[in-house]
Amino acid sequence: MSKINRRNFIKLAGGATLSGLSIGFPFVSFGATHKVVVVGGGVGGCTVAKYLRKLDPNIEVTLIEAKPKYQTCFLSNEVLSGDRTMDSLTFGYDGLKKHGITVVHDRVVGIDPNKKSVRTAGGKSFAYDRCVVSPGVDFKWEAIKGYNPKVAETITHAWYAGPQTMTLRKQLLAMKDGGTAIIVAPPNPFKCPPGPYERAAQMAMYFKHHKPKSKVIILDPKDAFSKQGLFIQGWTRYYGYGTDKSMIEWVSGAGGGKVEALHAKKRTLVGLVDEFKGDVVNIIPPQKAGKIAFDADLVDGDWCPVNKKTFESKRHAGIHVLGDASDAAKMPKSAYAANSQAKVAAAAIVNALNGREPGTPAYVNTCYSLIAQDWGISVAAVYKLNESTNIIESVKGSGGVTPMDASPKLHRQEVIYAHSWFKNVVHDMMG
Amino acid sequence: MKRKAISGVVVLAVLGGSSIVQAAGPSATMLAYTCAGCHGTDGSSVGPATPSIAGTDPTYFTDVMIAYKKAERPSTVMTRIAKGYSDEEIEAMAEFFAAQKFKRYPQKYDAAKAARGKGLHDEYCEKCHEEGGRNPEDSSVLAGQWIPYLQISMEEFLNGEREMPKKMKKKVNTLIKKQGKASIDDLNHFYGSQK
Numbered sequence: 001m002s003k004i005n006r007r008n009f010i011k012l013a014g015g016a017t018l019s020g021l022s023i024g025f026p027f028v029s030f031g032a033t034h035k036v037v038v039v040g041g042g043v044g045g046c047t048v049a050k051y052l053r054k055l056d057p058n059i060e061v062t063l064i065e066a067k068p069k070y071q072t073c074f075l076s077n078e079v080l081s082g083d084r085t086m087d088s089l090t091f092g093y094d095g096l097k098k099h100g101i102t103v104v105h106d107r108v109v110g111i112d113p114n115k116k117s118v119r120t121a122g123g124k125s126f127a128y129d130r131c132v133v134s135p136g137v138d139f140k141w142e143a144i145k146g147y148n149p150k151v152a153e154t155i156t157h158a159w160y161a162g163p164q165t166m167t168l169r170k171q172l173l174a175m176k177d178g179g180t181a182i183i184v185a186p187p188n189p190f191k192c193p194p195g196p197y198e199r200a201a202q203m204a205m206y207f208k209h210h211k212p213k214s215k216v217i218i219l220d221p222k223d224a225f226s227k228q229g230l231f232i233q234g235w236t237r238y239y240g241y242g243t244d245k246s247m248i249e250w251v252s253g254a255g256g257g258k259v260e261a262l263h264a265k266k267r268t269l270v271g272l273v274d275e276f277k278g279d280v281v282n283i284i285p286p287q288k289a290g291k292i293a294f295d296a297d298l299v300d301g302d303w304c305p306v307n308k309k310t311f312e313s314k315r316h317a318g319i320h321v322l323g324d325a326s327d328a329a330k331m332p333k334s335a336y337a338a339n340s341q342a343k344v345a346a347a348a349i350v351n352a353l354n355g356r357e358p359g360t361p362a363y364v365n366t367c368y369s370l371i372a373q374d375w376g377i378s379v380a381a382v383y384k385l386n387e388s389t390n391i392i393e394s395v396k397g398s399g400g401v402t403p404m405d406a407s408p409k410l411h412r413q414e415v416i417y418a419h420s421w422f423k424n425v426v427h428d429m430m431g
Numbered sequence: 432m433k434r435k436a437i438s439g440v441v442v443l444a445v446l447g448g449s450s451i452v453q454a455a456g457p458s459a460t461m462l463a464y465t466c467a468g469c470h471g472t473d474g475s476s477v478g479p480a481t482p483s484i485a486g487t488d489p490t491y492f493t494d495v496m497i498a499y500k501k502a503e504r505p506s507t508v509m510t511r512i513a514k515g516y517s518d519e520e521i522e523a524m525a526e527f528f529a530a531q532k533f534k535r536y537p538q539k540y541d542a543a544k545a546a547r548g549k550g551l552h553d554e555y556c557e558k559c560h561e562e563g564g565r566n567p568e569d570s571s572v573l574a575g576q577w578i579p580y581l582q583i584s585m586e587e588f589l590n591g592e593r594e595m596p597k598k599m600k601k602k603v604n605t606l607i608k609k610q611g612k613a614s615i616d617d618l619n620h621f622y623g624s625q626k
Contacts, residue, residue: 343464362457364465380508382515398515420481425468427477
């Protein structure tokens with residue numbers, strides 16, 4: 001009655017070896033050393049680099065990242081309220097070096113899938129057996145007339161944590177009481193779906209304590225958003241949402257929230273119906289895969305199609321794309337998702353380089369948003385792959401958001417678990 | 432039986448075995464890797480509140496996950512997450528984490544509380560939570576566990592949200608009667624102080 005055929009047997013043997021590895025029986029591979037080049041040192045890139053070495057110490061891993069330090073985008077909204085410093089979001093790559101990973105600070109300008117080689121702006125080239133591309137998102141600047149990278153130095157996106165996060169914080173500090181801060185939210189899909197709405201809460205938290213006559217307006221092209229019921233509940237509890245003294249106002253797409261143009265000098269946003277003037281303006285533009293994904297011909301439309309069992313590109317064999325740049329539907333573009341996808345990709349690459357079939361993947365996402373200092377909300381999901389449709393589906397009956405009737409105590413716990421998630425996901429990717 | 436005595440080789444065999452039973456499912460390693468974003472690489476949390484689950488007694492791990500699944504234990508995200516796994520997958524993860532070494536990371540603790548807690552532990556807790564809470568028989572590892580998590584757990588036990596095992600209930604009640612409620616936090620700090 002055994003259903004174990006040869007193909008399955010190889011799979012099972014692979015699985016057993018992986019299990020063995022994790023408890024200290026490294027798989028010994030013979031012959032030439034395999035080389036993996038990882039492009040991008042964010043959550044996806046760092047995690048895949050670390051787990052490749054963990055699963056097969058014989059693989060030579062090189063990670064190429066332009067920036068000398070990594071600043072987490074997650075929890076960077078807390079910098080806007082003053083609850084967190086940029087320093088607390090800044091991490092070096094030394095942890096990865098300790099795992100035997102070669103970290104190169106350079107910018108990748110091309111990937112040749114035939115010669116299996118990665119080229120950098122610094123004029124170096126790196127040969128690979130497998131390449132992993134995890135560049136994050138880039139912005140569709142052209143979507144909002146008058147907005148561009150130069151203007152963004154003063155009218156920030158702050159959608160990558162960095163100097164713009166601090167610029168935005170300083171603008172809030174300098175704003176007069178009674179002023180208006182405007183957040184322009186992007187259309188789906190985009191990195192960190194609850195992010196703009198958490199940002200509104202963190203800005204309102206600062207206003208509540210320091211500039212109580214001020215308000216935040218979110219201009220949104222959408223009519224619904226992530227964790228909406230919970231955000232509105234939290235905004236109502238802390239920031240008077242829905243009253244005439246509300247510190248947060250959300251203008252939906254149907255309500256005229258779609259922004260078409262910016263007059264940078266006047267800090268005025270042109271919507272379909274109205275114009276909106278802000279004392280502080282923050283524009284989170286529509287998004288697409290990071291530049292290298294386009295340069296390396298890995299995209300179909302805005303994102304990179306992949307086999308979700310392995311995250312191998314459907315455009316070019318031997319290249320894996322993960323994190324925000326990949327089309328990993330129905331997983332959201334989040335740090336936890338990138339971390340989880342990276343482990344699926346690492347296991348698949350180790351199997352492939354050692355002549356084994358890929359195993360069955362498992363994925364999880366957990367994402368917290370902080371509405372007030374003692375009020376956190378979350379979404380969690382456990383996913384499996386539907387191999388026939390290539391869609392990552394949430395396991396029926398599992399996952400979901402914080403219950404609407406959760407107690408204040410539970411919301412307080414979500415804050416401390418959010419901070420724990422932050423420390424652990426950073427440590428898991430680069431510690 | 433002391434589960435601690437199971438050798439790595441036996442655990443490997445169990446893992447291999449469980450993979451064969453669920454040929455179509457993800458490996459124990461693959462499943463367990465998805466927990467690391469909150470519970471740390473291989474189940475050793477760097478804190479400050481998510482518990483380390485490395486080294487947990489596998490039967491206890493399975494019981495806890497099934498209790499989460501049935502919403503019989505208070506949780507924030509864990510009920511939502513536990514519902515995503517079959518009992519067999521939970522058992523596979525249990526074996527994986529039981530085989531992981533519990534890594535202790537330094538944390539802040541109150542030295543006076545920890546010192547009082549040591550005496551209280553020896554008197555009230557050591558019989559089950561042996562070796563100062565290092566031995567995870569029928570529980571998770573207490574020694575080196577994150578203090579905020581221990582505080583949340585003990586609060587849940589004391590206000591009845593979580594049911595204490597009979598023996599524990601008796602000991603905890605006697606402890607509170609003789610030493611006062613604050614003594615519970617002395618224990619939390621004692622366990623958290625273990626290196």
